[in-house]
Amino acid sequence: MQIEIARPKQEGVEDAISALLAQNSRETGFVYAPQPVVLKINDEGQTVAGLVGHTNWEWLYIETLAVDPKLRGKGWGRKLVAEAERIAIERQCRGAWVDTFSFQSPDFYKRLGYLPFGELADYPTGQKRVFLRKVFTVPVTP
Structure with a gap:
């Protein structure tokens, strides 16, 4: 046995490791049974914004959120996160977490x-990776 370098997404290695x-x-x-959350916004057939994540163990993890620079500041990122949170709540999640960088979007x-x-x-170097969480409020039923 020896350690080998595998070609990403070409040899099925990721699936084998996930199975282990x-x-x-x-x-x-x-x-461990993550359920994907993949959202996109298209404009004339081209993806201009999207969110990739998954739910597992009653939490949503937002892996990637990206919005075309021309669309930033128009609420699309907020709408994508809100939709992912809606899906997570529907899947009985208690909260969401994300990691981002100090030069990217912690304030968002x-x-x-x-x-x-x-x-x-x-x-x-000189920056930080920032981990954030949000606990969903559960409506109180009378």
Whole structure:
């Protein structure tokens, strides 16, 4: 046995590793079964904004959110996050989390009610990777 460098998304390695993780999680009582959340906004057949993430273990993880520079500041990012949160709540999630960078969008997420819970300094050098979460409020039924 030896360590080899694999070609991303070409040899099925990611699926095999995910299967190993899922098996281990089942054995510990926490089934790893992420459900994708993939949203897009098209303009004339071209994707101009979107969100990629997944729900698992009652949480939404927002992996990637991107909006074409020409569309920024017009509410599309907010709408994408709101739709992802709606889907997460529908899937019985308790909250959402995201990681971003100090030079990108921590203030955007803070405006949406996300609170920082950690950071990784000097990633990249002179900047921070910022981790934020939002706990969904559960409506009280009489």
